[in-house]
Amino acid sequence: MSSADAMTPDASAGGRIKPKLGSDDWIMRGYMIVLAVYLIVALALPLYAMLSKAFETSRFDLAQFEVQVSDESGAFKQPAETLKQINDRGSFIPEGDLATSSDGRLALTKFFPDFSFRSPVKYRLRGLDENAVYLVGSERFEGTAPAEFDSNTFRRVVIRPVQDYGLANFATYFSTPALFQSIQNSVFIAIVSTLITVSLAFGFAYALCRSCMPFKGVFRLIAMAPILVPSLLPGIALVYLFGNQGFLKQFLMGESIYGPIGIVVGSVFFTFPHAMIIILIALSISDARLYEAAVSLRASKWRTFWTVTIPGARYGLISAAFVVFNLVITDFGLPKVIGGQYNMLAVDIYKQVIGQQNFQMGAVVSVVLLIPALLAYVVDRLVQRKQVALLSARSVVYQPKPSKRFDLSCLAYCALVALFIISILGICQYAALVKFWPYDLTLGLTNYDFDRMDGGGWAAYRNSIYMALMTALIGTVIIFTGAYMVEKTKGFAKGRAGFQFLAMLPMAIPGMVLGLAYIFFFNNPANPLNFIYGTMAILVICTVTHFYTVSHLTAVTALKQIDSEFEPVAASLKQPFYRLFSRVTVPVCMPAILDIMIYLFVNAMTTVSAVVFLYSSKTTLASVAVLNMDDAGDIAPAAAMGMMIFYTNVAARLVHAVVSRYVLGRTQGWRQR
């Protein structure tokens, strides 16, 4: 705040220049700080909590316990010794095996090689500090009170570990092949999926951009459809198509769909639209003058393609590649459904946390997953910066010329890709309506009786819609006003840079990592914000944060288009900033605001990764229900719920289109002149 004071001396000096402006600045900076605090609480602090969890270790502290052993007659003649002394003498437990998880138990009989439960020997056990915990059977004892056991009871005594900090978890991780194998698997799958998706998407975008084929609008719509479903849905579809009872099983020639093949095919499906849009934009900004030059230099089509088209789109291609890589390596739903025994990092986090209750190890895997995700993110940001520099005011838009053969082959290619997308969605809808696959193929609605299945039933569907609406409304307000403050606040460079950094960070954080970080941070009773744990509010906050960056960039881009002269003019007319904001900025940016809303809504409907750790009995979600129903083997109802999400998103998109058209007519008339 001191810098803000220093920049506005006029506020207190009696308003020599423009007192109104001074208070505006104050409000804007204050508001920006409020939003920055929001991002710190919703992002930075949870991540910090997660990192520290990764270094939290458990180990058996042998110096904590003292044992005295009697002779055969039950008389205690030997002096008491600590377990550490006993172990140093006989090294029954190697030092490395003392590291464990918070659930570890160590049987005391291991320290006594001649132990027999029939022997009359008695044992006295005493903890040496208040944190010494041991169990007799499942009965828990804590502290320094001594206890005496006969041999038959002593075999049931186990000690519990103490908490410590260090790198032991990472050591365990990298010495467990089942765990670190996943790094290789994840990177391998991500690279293969990226190569395939980017090639396919490039062809599709090329056809849309450079041919004169018919039905371009339809193809574009179909290509965007995968964005509207959770990433688990292609997995479910693949089970029906290529599973052991699938009707296209023979196409796999004996290979199993459960594993790498399934993950790659599904990944291509759900990342296709992301890659296609980025490449489409890159292709559409290339300069027609270069092609005219190529023609006049008599370059062959092939040569022109490699010397003009590809270099022109290279930033788009690279950016698409890294976006796809990031989406695949951080995705959890798809490998969960179709991955079989093929371990991936994101699924490992789930298995460690949900399956084994090993939160520390979950945090370690999260840290490992952060590294490739961060790298992909940094490269993408660097590349995007260059892409902007490529645009020039003198560029001429390329107009394709009809060519029958080329247009027809483009049409055939796009039809093939569209068929792939439609059949994935179609098979899900069909499977959802079939009564008992594959033995009773009559159609019916039994699979829509969600209340009889896992996952939360129809309430989950209603919760999802409510959550998506709240995310869209609250998120848009926070994100758009935040972007406004970053763009239009004068001076305060450090604060703006700091805010910008916080706003860009969420894109680099995988959803699973964010969700786990939220458990550690919010489910801590010492946290004053603990009360939002298990509520709808935490789901909304988490989802807004998870999808912050793209929305922020959309808002910033729209705001940059507004002439910066508006502010001085408003100031000289003594109009406060919020009047300018509501009368000019918001109406002008309305298309972008609506885009942010629909983006948040659709993603809130489909997201699984972050919220899977955070939902409670009252806040089950449709996307998580798809996961849980599939988990329980109710695959057809899972497909049915997945398709409900799809239809809801389609409806939301339609509403968005209608509202956009209306709003555009009302607020964007000035663009027509």
Added chain:
Amino acid sequence: MLKKLAGGLLAGVAVGVMSMSAAMAGELTVYTAVEAEDLKKYADAFNADHPDIKINWVRDSTGVVTAKLLAEKNNPQADVIWGLAATSLLLLKSEGMLEAYAPKGVENLDPKFVDKSTPPTWTGMDAWVASVCFNTVEGEKLGLTAPKSWKDLTKAEYKGHVIMPNPNSSGTGFLDVSSWLQMFGEKDGWAFMDDLHKNIAAYTHSGSKPCKMAAAGEIPIGVSFAFRGAKSKAAGAPIDIIVPEEGVGWDMEATAIVAGTDNIDDAKTLVDWTVTKKANEMYNSGYAVVAYPGVAKPVEHFPENLLEKMIDNDFEFAANNRKAILDEWQKRYDSKSEPKG
């Protein structure tokens, strides 16, 4: 505009406040691993006697519910646990997370089904027993003979045709593994699992999924539990429920009050009700063995010799060796696939 801003923020706060009032008298948050399709029936039966107490279910697989409870150790969200594996409850008990309470009428139950501490921290409801679901239609197509024993499942003809739950996440999976170790002994138990592993198509997250996969013909042999098999058979699936002749593992579904609940009176009312004869008759609709002696009637499609094949299960062994067993299991089998295209 400021008004709008304020409105947005207020709405955000309101979301928080509205959902804050979770713990109210007359409402209980109950964690459970009971099959989803039975929950409504359970709640309705309880509400017929106690209409003033509303149950909010949190249902997930055994591993997930246990994980959730452990994660919330210092800040429990649940009031009551109704229908979770006894092995898991033993684990929670050793964390000091269960409230000791002797429900009214607990003396009527078979003592095997009641915690040995006085007062007990948990009471059993019913036993759920491992079984193998075998799809006869697909088995015939593939030319498979029906397996009779656990050891049969390691035969080469079943390669890729067996599916079982992952013991890390599934209570059923864990009771299988723990029963093999108890029946065959440590060394032979792991050797058996090494052989079985060669035939396993996949390890699933939930214990009912293998039987549902067998019912759907996706994988013909599913290692699951008898109750699930009987249900799928009743739904028309072409399956046989096989009880391996060496004996089968089992676990209890049990009930307990979570220590620190702010609704102890309603929690006691519920737990009192869960040990009644009426409640046990309700458990009997799916489980052939229940805690209340003399209640159990034969269940449709249930294999007849199931009871005599149940092993003498050592729950303490299971609970205290759980971590070591799961670590070993993961080391051996959790990285089945090598990376290749």
